[in-house]
Structure formats: structure tokens, C-alpha cells
Amino acid sequence: LLSQMGPDALLTMILRKHPSQRSAEDLEVIYEELLHVKAVAHLSTSVRKELAAVLVFETHGKAGTVLFSQGDKGNSWYIIWKGSVNVITHGKGLVAKLREGEDFGQLALLNDAPRAATIILREDNCHFLRVDKQDYIRILKDVEANTVRLEEHGHTVLVLEKSTTDSTDQGGAGGSSKYTVMSGTPEKILEHLLEKVKLDTNGNDTIDSCVGDFLLTHKIFMASSQLCPALQHQYPLMFTGSELEKADYSLAARQKVVKLLGQWVLLYGRLLKDDPVALDFLEVRPPPLPGQTHPMGQWPESENGNHSLRAIYGELSCLPLLIMSRVSVVFFTLVLYEISRPDNIPITLMLPVNTSVQEVLSAVVKPGADYVLVKMNSMGDRAQLKLDSSAVSVGLGLNERLFMCTSSQVERLRPLKEQQGPEQGTADALEQMCSKDVASQLTHYDWELFTAMHEVELIYYVFGRSKFPGATTANLQRFVRRFNEVQYWVATEVCLCQDLMKRAALLKKFVKIASVLKEQRNLNSFFAVMFGLSNSAVQRLYKTWERIPSKTKRIYCAYERLMDPSRNHRAYRLAVAKLSPPYIPFMPLLLKDMTFIHEGNKNYKDKLVNFEKMVSQTKLFVHHKCGSCTKLINFNVKALVSFASDIKCISIFCSG
Numbered sequence: 001l002l003s004q005m006g007p008d009a010l011l012t013m014i015l016r017k018h019p020s021q022r023s024a025e026d027l028e029v030i031y032e033e034l035l036h037v038k039a040v041a042h043l044s045t046s047v048r049k050e051l052a053a054v055l056v057f058e059t060h061g062k063a064g065t066v067l068f069s070q071g072d073k074g075n076s077w078y079i080i081w082k083g084s085v086n087v088i089t090h091g092k093g094l095v096a097k098l099r100e101g102e103d104f105g106q107l108a109l110l111n112d113a114p115r116a117a118t119i120i121l122r123e124d125n126c127h128f129l130r131v132d133k134q135d136y137i138r139i140l141k142d143v144e145a146n147t148v149r150l151e152e153h154g155h156t157v158l159v160l161e162k163s164t165t166d167s168t169d170q171g172g173a174g175g176s177s178k179y180t181v182m183s184g185t186p187e188k189i190l191e192h193l194l195e196k197v198k199l200d201t202n203g204n205d206t207i208d209s210c211v212g213d214f215l216l217t218h219k220i221f222m223a224s225s226q227l228c229p230a231l232q233h234q235y236p237l238m239f240t241g242s243e244l245e246k247a248d249y250s251l252a253a254r255q256k257v258v259k260l261l262g263q264w265v266l267l268y269g270r271l272l273k274d275d276p277v278a279l280d281f282l283e284v285r286p287p288p289l290p291g292q293t294h295p296m297g298q299w300p301e302s303e304n305g306n307h308s309l310r311a312i313y314g315e316l317s318c319l320p321l322l323i324m325s326r327v328s329v330v331f332f333t334l335v336l337y338e339i340s341r342p343d344n345i346p347i348t349l350m351l352p353v354n355t356s357v358q359e360v361l362s363a364v365v366k367p368g369a370d371y372v373l374v375k376m377n378s379m380g381d382r383a384q385l386k387l388d389s390s391a392v393s394v395g396l397g398l399n400e401r402l403f404m405c406t407s408s409q410v411e412r413l414r415p416l417k418e419q420q421g422p423e424q425g426t427a428d429a430l431e432q433m434c435s436k437d438v439a440s441q442l443t444h445y446d447w448e449l450f451t452a453m454h455e456v457e458l459i460y461y462v463f464g465r466s467k468f469p470g471a472t473t474a475n476l477q478r479f480v481r482r483f484n485e486v487q488y489w490v491a492t493e494v495c496l497c498q499d500l501m502k503r504a505a506l507l508k509k510f511v512k513i514a515s516v517l518k519e520q521r522n523l524n525s526f527f528a529v530m531f532g533l534s535n536s537a538v539q540r541l542y543k544t545w546e547r548i549p550s551k552t553k554r555i556y557c558a559y560e561r562l563m564d565p566s567r568n569h570r571a572y573r574l575a576v577a578k579l580s581p582p583y584i585p586f587m588p589l590l591l592k593d594m595t596f597i598h599e600g601n602k603n604y605k606d607k608l609v610n611f612e613k614m615v616s617q618t619k620l621f622v623h624h625k626c627g628s629c630t631k632l633i634n635f636n637v638k639a640l641v642s643f644a645s646d647i648k649c650i651s652i653f654c655s656g
């Protein structure tokens, strides 16, 4: 009988056998056949042999059969042996057709995520080779192609790559996800990240850090005006069917969107006020009465008894409360504006760091008066500031000052005497102060500036603030300015000290201060002090350097090695790698690294968002403040909701 069978029938018969009953020859036949199957042809001999031993033959008779649905748990990987299938996703419908030799169903297995699409048979009598999850993981996880590409309507929409780094990177929950987003269309990346949001009924839900990366960088590739409709699109308005499964799916999908919104609010907080589209979208009106339409869609009558739906509704309704409270916290740090007038009478004002020139002027003179704001350096070079420029005080050079006058007076302005720099140092006073106290004060102030800065300011700064309407980098500029202040303060103090002995004592003191700053993990001021000491005006004071104790000199030399820029600041990077957060990074180097990545990598690759670039940018700074991003990412919405129900708590939470 066997000899009379055609090769196809023989193969089918072998495949139909239970894997444990296949003989060595059977396996050989299957193995040979796999050489011609597109999905596995590229795999090594040993992998194909292992596959031959576990493949299960699965047939389905009727076109229209649903093999599995989006949102289902993934149990197997499929290769199409005969026939074809449709790939269907919620909200988009048919996105791709897969044919003989192609495979599907690997995503859910690789990322331990729910099925990303529904698979429906396109024709009668389809045959599949199925590999169950355990076997798939054992045999293929480590050898399967490094790149997974998803297509929709013939165009690539998402490229995932096996991550070679550890789970702390994009991985998230316990390193379970092995494939990370390299590039994709903004909508597909969002859809994929939402799928990966885990909902844990115990409230221990975690969110992948790449969701935070997405939220921090979304404006580069997806303005809020695109993000909001895309989120709305991902939020199923109605239950499309009555089956419990679909209801479950919609419920989970809604919860995921809500979770992401919660992260968004937490991440941006006060800055959302700059984003009218986002604010409008997140604004949630009072609970709808029965039969009324909720902004996110209609709540079906049948859900009245469903407690979990109520729970989500609770989550939604707490959002505006959160936003209000987060946004109403002091919007921007107040900074001192010192403005001189032609008559030399100074004006001092406390204004938010981000104030525009127009607002500064109207705080001082009547609207419509012919006054202008000018910045001038010690050489007398002046520039009239545009009315819509903002944060001008933090953008001033160290020897620049602000002046206010009528436009006809601009030419008559002269630099202030103080702009020439101080004539006397404060070495005597410094001598009285303990190095530790000085360092602590420096760190205290730096920490204040550092925490006032929002991570997204770094993104705006590196990608070009003008590209993001309403974006600010004021707090970042303020922090960078501080670095220069400290650096020049050190050099100036040393140079102004006339007495050789005192100067040597001052040098020693600054080395000691640097040492305490390093201990305090304030690398920014540590470097500022060291830069001050390495200023050529200080370096050439040979006699002074000769007088400092050799121990101090040794410490100084060791610190100098940390500043060595060779091999891309290797010494510094090694030292930092040993630090645990929180620490204050050496800001100029952080900005340099970000700029380097920015300039060396395009924002788009083959018309897809280069998400890998976005992740590598945020990875550079996300770990410095332990109290910020990383913590937020793992914040759980349920805890937030219980917070939100208590107004008192919320204000503590926000001010904290």
C-alpha cells in the first residue's frame, strides 16, 4: 500500500502520526520536506530535525473558520502547509493575507503577549504544521531569525528584533519579552506597546519601560493631535458581539488604554498644560447618566451589573482630578529676574523660569508702552530680545545682563560695572567655611535644579526645541548655566586671591570640596569645580601648586584622570557605572552623548519611526533620578485610583 501512495499522501500520512510514533525514516521524510518550506528553510539542519519530531498536522475544512482571535492566549506557532489565511486586527480589519509556506503566531510566544491579530481561513481545506509553545520556545527561541517584520497591505509596519541585552532594557516584566521594537509606524508601535501592557488583577501590574520611552519621545514622530485619535481608536467604543470573549477582550483593551493614559499624566504632569490637545483629550466630564454618551463612547446597558467596568470607569474619572492636581502644582520654578534701567536703578522680580519677554515687560510697564528688553555683555555687545522669546534669564551668558529701556535709549546703554567681574575674592570667608558645608550647599542647590528639570526637556533640547510648539527647556538651561557659574566661580576665586599661602590653601580647599561632591554623587558640580581648577589661568600658578600637600596633589591627579576625555570619557563612564541612583550626572557629557546619538541616527528608517533611536536616547538619562521616570513607569494605576479617591492624599502625592 505504501509503495502505491503518491509522495504527498505518504507525507500526509506520516505527518498525521502522533509525533511519538514517528520512525527514524518518517522523521527523515519530514525533514527533507521542510527544506522546501519557506518559513523554516533558512533554519539549521539540527533545528529542522528537532522540528520534524514535534510538528503536529492540523487541518480545517471550512473557509471562515477562526483559528484564534486577537487577545487570546498564544499556545502555538503555525506554518501554512496548504491554503491561506487572513490576518485581521481590531479597528483595521484585514491587514494581511498569508499563503503556503508562510508562518504566523510567533509574536505571542516570543513576547508572552496576547495574540496581536485574529487569524481566519480564506479557503476550505487548509493544512497547517503546528508547533506548540513549549517546543517552540525550546527549539526556536534562540535560533529563530533575529528580526520579525509585520506587514499590513504589503507594507512593513513593525520591525522587532531579538534583544541581545538583559531584561532591564526594554524588557520590562521579569525579562519575559525578548523582542523589542526597532522601527514601525507610530500607530503600530502604539498598538504593539498597548498589547504588551499587562493587566494583573492583584494590582501588581507592570508597564514596560518602552511605554515610558514612547511617551517621552512621542512628539518627535507623533504629535498629540495624532496620538489622541490613535488612542481613541484603540479604545473599543462598543462591544461588537455579545459573547463573553469579546466582552473580555474589549474590557482588557480599554483598561490598557486607561493605564497608558495614567502613565502619560504621571510622566508629564505639569507639562501637560503646554499641550492643549492632550489636555482637551484627557479632560473627563462628569459621569454620564444612564443612556448618555460618555466621551470615550457609550456604555452599553447590559454592563450595568459589571463591576469591572465600573472599576475602569472609576479609573477614567480620576484622571482629570489627577491632571488638575498635577498641573496646578507650581507650574514653573520662580527665578530671580534682575533688570537694569538706563538710570541704573535695578528692578528685581520673581517670575516663572519660562516667562516670555512680553510677560516680563508687562509685569513692569503698562501695556503698549514703548519698552524693550535688551541683553548686553561686558564688552557692550547688545541684542534686543524678541517679545515671544521665553526663559531669557536662564539663556544669558555669564557676563550678560538684562536691561530695559525705550527703543531710542538702546544705543545709550552701557555695561554695568559688576559685569567686569569682581575685584576682590572671598577667600577669607571661604577659609572660615568647612568644605563639607560648601559642597552640601552646592549639592542641595544642584539637586533642586536637577529635579525641577523634566526628562522631556532633554529630548526637546537635543531634537531642537523650535520643532515642538510650546515646548520648554528652561529648567535644563538653568541647570547647564549653573555648571558654568560654578566653574568660573572657582577659577575667579583662585585668581583673585593675592596671597600665595592663602591661595594654596584655597586650592586645597577646592580639591577637598570636589572630593566631597564626588562622595555625594554630584558629578555635575564635581566636574564644574575640577574644570575651574584646570582653567589655564589657574594651572599656570606653578608656585601655588607647588605648595599644596602631596596627598592633595595625588587626589587632584586621580580626579584629573576621571576627566580625561580619551576613549570617549572611558574613565568617567567606568566610575559612573558603579554608582547607583540617585546621582547628579555630568550634564554637558550627557547632552553630548544624546546629541551624538541624535546626529548619527535618523528619526525615520525606510519611512518607519526609528524607535530604537528613541529608546537609546531615553536610556541615557532615565536612571539618574530614582524618584522619577523609572519609578513612574512601574506605578500602578490601581494604587493611583485609590490615591485619587482621597483629595488629601493627592496633594501629598503631588507635592511629594
Ligand code: CMP
Residues within 6 Å of the ligand: 074, 087, 089, 095, 096, 103, 104, 105, 106, 107, 108, 109, 114, 115, 116, 117, 118, 119, 150, 151, 152, 157
Ligand atoms: P501572534 O500575535 O502570535 O498572532 C497573530 C499573528 O499574526 C502574529 O503573531 C503574527 O505572526 C501575524 N501577523 C502578520 N501580520 C500581522 C500584523 N500586521 N499585525 C499583527 N500580527 C500580524
